[in-house]
Amino acid sequence: MRIAVDGMGGDFAPQEIVRGAQSVSREGLASIVLVGDEEKMKPFVTDHANLTMVHTPVCVGMNEAPSNALRKKKDSSMNRAFELHKSGEVQAVVSAGNSGAAMAFAIFTLGRIPGVDRPAIATLHPRMGEGVSILLDAGGTVDCKPTHLAQFALMGNAFAGSVLGIDSPKVGILSNGEEETKGNELTREAHSLIKELGINYLGYVEGTDMYNGRTDVVVSDGFVGNIALKISEGVADFIFKFFKEGIRNSLKARMGYLLLNDLFKEFQRKADYSETGGAPLLGVDGVCIICHGKSNEKAMRNAILLARKFVEKGLKESINETMQDYQSLQKVKER
C-alpha cells in the first residue's frame, strides 16, 4: 500500500512528520510518498527503504485562510498529496497541516462521494469500558442543514460498523437533553430525518453519553462538535494540571503519585491524541486522515497506520455503498 504524507504540514514539520513516516516505511508497513520541500525534509531521512519524495517548495500556512490556500496554493505539499491520491498513485493521504485547508483541498481535488453534501471530520474518543466513541462533525462544516446531519449519521454508522467493526452501532444526535421536546431547530428537523434511515438510532444523546459508552456515534454540526472536542480537552487538562500542582506541593502526594503512576500512564495512553493519530475525513472520495497540528513522530506514525487500516477495511467503499442506498431511498420518497 502507498500512502502520501504532507511533509510540510504541522507545527513540528518537517522533522516530526518525516520521522513518523519513516518509522512506518522502515518497517515495511506501507510505502510512503513524502510530499514537500525536499531540501528541508532530506536532513531527517536516514532510511530510504519504501520511501520516496515528491518535491514542491510551496506549503500552506497553519493559520492561512482555506479559501486563500485553495486559490493560490494548488502546488502546495498538501494539495500535491491529494493529487497523487486522485491519480491512483497512493491509496490515502495523511496531513497534520491547516485542517480547514486540508478539507478544502480534499473536496476540491478528490471530490465528494455521490450523495454527500458535506464531508465530516470524525474524531475518536476514549470512554468507559471498551472501544471508542465517534464524534462527527468535529469541525468541518460550521453551519449545517438537517440533511447534512442525516448524512453524518449514515457515514458515522458505516464507519463504525464496517471499519471499526462495531455491531449495529448506536447513533445519537448530541443535544441538550434526551427528551424529544429538547434540541434546537436544526436537531429537531434532523431527528425526524434520521429516524427514517433504518439505523440503530437512539434519538437525542447528551455530552455524558459520549464518555459513558451509551453511544457509539455522536452526530452534531461542526460548530457544536468542535466545541465539544475542545471542552473535553479543557476539562482533562484542568484535572491533570490540578493534580500536577498538588503533587509538586506535597511529599505525601508525590509518593502517592508514584504508586499510581501506572494508572496515570494508562490514562494518558487512552486520552492522548498521538495514540489515536488523527481523524478521518468522511465523505470525500478517498481516505484522508487529518492530524492534530501539534503532531509528533508517534502521532504521525499512528495516523499513517490508521490510514492503512481504513484502506484495508474499505472505508471509502463502505461510505460509497451507504450513500448509494440513501440516494435510492431519497428517489423513492420523491416519487
Add this chain to the structure above:
Amino acid sequence: MRIAVDGMGGDFAPQEIVRGAQSVSREGLASIVLVGDEEKMKPFVTDHANLTMVHTPVCVGMNEAPSNALRKKKDSSMNRAFELHKSGEVQAVVSAGNSGAAMAFAIFTLGRIPGVDRPAIATLHPRMGEGVSILLDAGGTVDCKPTHLAQFALMGNAFAGSVLGIDSPKVGILSNGEEETKGNELTREAHSLIKELGINYLGYVEGTDMYNGRTDVVVSDGFVGNIALKISEGVADFIFKFFKEGIRNSLKARMGYLLLNDLFKEFQRKADYSETGGAPLLGVDGVCIICHGKSNEKAMRNAILLARKFVEKGLKESINETMQDYQSLQKVKER
C-alpha cells in the same frame, strides 16, 4: 432576609430540600419559607426557628413539559414560591425542580428586567488558579438571536463584576476557534454587536479557555452552553471512574490513592455542584437560583446561601442598571 424554597422540587424532595433549608434557618442565616405539601414536608422539620411553611399540594413533575406546567400548575410549590417573591414577601427563590418550568414560571410570575429579551442560566465552573468561570446561557434559551447573546454578555459582565467582585471581567463568545473567521452565523453577528458594548471583550474563546482561566464570562446560546456543561460532567466522570476502577484492581494503586486522598478530596470540593449549590437565572426581575435535580442537603444549603449573597450584593439591581444603559445606547443608535 427571607428566601422561599420550593420544597417539592428535585429528585430527593422533600427530604433533602427540607433538611438543606433547615440547616440555614436553624443557624439564623436566613428566614426560610418552605413551599409545598405540608404533610409531606413536616416529617423532616425538626426545628421551626426562622422557618415557616406555605401549603400547596400541587407540584411540577421533573419531566413535565414547561408549557404544560405553566398552563395547569399555577398553584404548584414552584410558582407559589415565585408569587411570594413577586409580592415582596421573600427576596429570593431557590428550586431544584424542573428547570425549564422554573424558568417559565420565573418569567411569567416575576417578569423580565426591562431590556432583557431572554433570561439566561449562569453556571459557575471551577478552573485553574483562583475564582470561577461563568458560562451563560447554560440551557435557558435553545434557539438564540444575536441580540440575545449580546444581552447575555452584558448580564454576565454585570454579574461577574458587581456580584462576584471580578475587576473588569474578561468576556468571550464560545466558538470553534479564536480567529474572527471562525464561528457560525449566530456568533458572527453577535460578535459585531458585543464589540460595541464597551466591556472587556476578548472576542471568540475556545472550550479550553473556560478551564484555563483565560476568560471569566463565556457566552453561548443555551443549546451549546448546555452541551458544554454536560460534556464537562461527562469527561470528569469518565476520568474519576477510570481511576476508581484502576484502584480497585491494584493494591499498589490503592495505597497511592490513600496518599493522594487530600488532593482527590480538594478536587471534588472544587468540582462538586453541591458545593456551588446552583445557578442564578439572570434577567428575571428578582433573585432566582436553579439547582441540579439531584441536589442533596448540602447542595440546597449552599444554593440558599448563594441566593442570600446575591441579594446582598444587589444582583437584580446591577443587571437592571446595565440593561438601562444598554437601552439608552440602543436608543441613541436608532436616532
